[in-house]
Amino acid sequence: MPGSPGRVVVVRADASRRMGTGHVLRGLTLAGALRDLGAAVRVVCRAHPGHLMERIAAEGFPVAGLPAPAAGDDSWLGASEPTDAEETIAALAGARPDWLIVDHYALGAAWEQALRPHVGAILAVDDLADRPHTCDALLDANLHPDPEARYDGLVPDGCRLLCGPWFAPLRPEYAAARRRRGGPRAGPVRRVLVFYGGSDASNETARALRVLSRPPFRAMGVDVVVGANHPDPAGIAALAAARPNITLHGPRPHLADLMAAADVALGAGGVSVWERATLGLPSLLTVTAANQAAQVARLEETGAVWSLGPVEAVTDDALADTMAALCDDTDARAGQAAAAFRLTDGRGAARVAEALCPDPDRALTARPATPADAALYFRWLNDPETRRQAFQTQPVPWAIHAPWFAAALEASDRWMRVAETPAGVPVGQVRLDRAAHGGIVSFGLDPLFRGRGWGPRLLHMARETWAGEARQSQPQPESRPQPLHGFVRPDNAASLRSFRRAGFVEAASRHPDAPAGSIDMVWTPPDPAQQEAPA
Template sequence: MKIVFRVDASTQIGTGHVMRCLTLADALSEAGAGCYFIYREHEGHLGALIEQRGHQALALPLQACKPDETPADSLAHAAWLGASQQEDARECALLLQTLQPDWLIVDHYALDRVWESQLRPYCRQLMVIDDLADRQHDCDLLLDQTYGRDTQDYIDWVPSHCELLCGSMYALLRPEFTHWREYSLARRKDARLQNILINLGGVDKGNVTGQVLDALHSCSLPSDCAITVVMGATAPWINEVKKHAKTMPWPTQVKVGVSNMAELMANSDLAIGAAGSTSWERCCLGLPTLMLVLAENQEMIANRLSSQGACTFLKVDNLNTSIHHLLSNFVPESLTRMTLECLHVTDGGGAKRIIQHLGLSI
């Protein structure tokens, strides 16, 4: 089976879309499929990482993209594409003619039915990965891994024959999270605040990481506390954050482009993180989280997980006060409560469930 992904990463888009597609591609590859990624060469693209993971990366050059006039009814995220949908589809069609994939999988807020319909003749079946439920799609299968998402949210946006996979039971997590789950949950039976993990996504273009470190600096944390900051290799504030880490009252290390995220999460007692796709990773491992919304599409995730009790929702514009208040009044029982609620969200088996719908199994 041959699978082609159309997905982008950039300093504006972030890395989450590519990372979740890579998780699915890794599972498909293990099941015997060949995976190809079509991406545009935005600043902060992850073409090298895609190839490092053993998949073929096919670039659409930025300099070749001269968008048509933006229509009045263009999508909310149209500017993220770097071309018009029609131009992007034409460029992709040239590649797909040769590849002739069994599945074309698209994960992009700037693409909808206009693009999908144009590429229908070049693939056997088409899958969409989304979490907005805000535009029309022409697809055979749609995945939205958001906790609490209902198939009714997409009924008016997809063809009648489209199969809908909705909810966090389908969350795309790498196998390492399932591997570390039992260990992670076992060590949380003795709740404590000794290791804090900070991860504000792969890019964090606004340097919210620095604001979090500022807020923690004035908190009364245990004397034996240690802080770990994880950043993506394309994050623009890495050097500033490293300098900031050296001024912290507790040992604070900054890790860049890690390959053992599940292990780091499993050995952390509290995370301060964004409400993106890493939310499902933290829930799988029962990791209590102070959650921040760094993009509009993250609000639904944060609100639903907070209502469930699986995290505590913080606002970026009130970080110093809110973090100081929460940690000054910290009790171990609050960590235990969050861990228990996380267990209702996902078990880490989403990738296996999805590839069965694509006609493969592992």
Template structure:
């Protein structure tokens, strides 16, 4: 098959959409299918990374302006009109790609209007979404997240014949997580020895430094702290400088060994993005701070599971809130061992195989 991904990354969008598409692309490529990306060159784009991973990527030009001409909540992420984006995508398919078996769209700014323009240029359309806030015209819809009402969220938003792949059983995880899970040891006690701090690829509000300030107000000299930032993080130099002052804080940037860090960590302080399911595959509970609108509902649902402890939106959370949450884990008011076991039961790491198998049924 020939599979085309339409996905963007930017300082505003973050990197999670591209990263999960790359995970799915890897599995498709391993099974002998051709994979191509179409992505816009926004500030903080990952076109070069996609190309480095061995994929042909057609880069849409940066428009340097925002045209909010549709009713999607994230319309401004596109930085152009949906009509122009659709025309540019159609042009690339018509001139360079030709026949497309699956067009896979992972973009909060695109909806059924865009998809209706592309339906004649691909045999099938798949949408990856998390929000359930707009209509789609697609054959398959994937939402790998856990919500309290996840079975009903898309009831009136997709065609009646659309196949819904819903919940963490379809979580798109890289091979490193699948491989390490095979030899994963359950946490034997509730003692905190290693903490992982990670707020996504961009972290525009610098929650990373907020968490580090909170940790250093406690007596954490005997605890190892791993700090991970993405290459598109605008604060990475400031964070690196801060970490260098303390022998127990380890700075990591643009890494490919996140599974290893998650496996050795006892607790994470992080956002509620796509790395949630990576954590659960590794049995790692967290103190959560939502850094984007689309993370709020997910974080609330995760808190209800008794695995993660949700503090609230980034602008509402201060260092003392983080300290208070750490005390709850430190005093065993919340059991790390029980939280870890619950997480492992939710994500088995085999989601990408299930998704590709569904694609191959058509």
């Protein structure tokens, strides 16, 4: 098996009618990505009403159930933190997993410290930054201007922070649907997706159906997804039966196909915001829980969603008016879709799995860059270390990057490739520009994959392409292959090391396009005229 066979991972997460299903579903997504790398994954969860243990087992993961909360205990955890720690240790049954993933708002440093002697390392999944952790890594997929600073003083020194929407753990179907789509959507609103999460305690689904049954929206096709812990599925079924052009869905493994078919989504501000963003789906959100408020406000500031505000303030008329405005404003929808599409690419779960189970010998493949990669390149381009080592160190605005990237994809003298793991995680990019005095190669690695020695592998991809072109384009017997150049800042030791390991040497004669003060590294392909013909 690829990756890290023999690794054992345990996920501790709960679902209930009160807390919803997001924590368990997020844990299952991470579990699937780790299983794809060869890890054996088990799940531990408490037997709350609406616990989803059958769903966990149906997805092929062994599950250990902790005792149900005592009668009258309506706390989030359903037990004291020390009791939960003792019961979780017992559920490990003497095994010592390599990683323990804990995704629970009611568990923090004390619980993690109690589990520490029984596990190899701990990944805490958090999005509140409201309590200390004693973890080895922390995952917070929320959008925040300085996400790592949120955890100053809350995590130990050396804790690896996996922060931001690019680490949002989504099922692989979303990234696949994004790649098929190629870019954010545009055009009129013909189909609407309604999904307010696994629980929808305030029954916003019913409100959405009442509004969509009004004359301005009645001709639209509607997909309605009723979560596993919805309080009134029969009432939703009755509303759906009274309206034409509607399809009612029960709990599903994913909504990627429904999101790909929709033109607008009505939903809540939970983990599904990243699923919709991956596909560039314009969204009208209701804040159904207090912990969603800050996140939805930041998303609205970026132009990636429209928000109705907290559920207590939402009325049928307010939803109808805002929905009508969104449907009438094609430019606003297109702008929202583009802003959302830039936030993430749907590969977050695989990135987290790579962080927990790295393999320096992982096979890499290269694919052509596509328009859907514009946001990925933008993220790499503005990575702080990339800017520090660039010849122009200022951040690049999207308004400059977007048209440059579109033109670069169309340029006949430019070769652009994205290197990926077998799981489809982009690890970096390599670019080859054909010039009058030889080719120019540049590369960059995703911060997650630096230090694995993969820079030379990306440069070898460019070398092989350049050498292949040299073999096919020798117009005269006396002509010689053109060299391949790379320009590096003298203080960029890692990049210089990569070029040297890929067979490049410092050029005796500088390329005329070499930036001032750069080191010009060069590689010349073998001369086909001097190579012995095969027997």
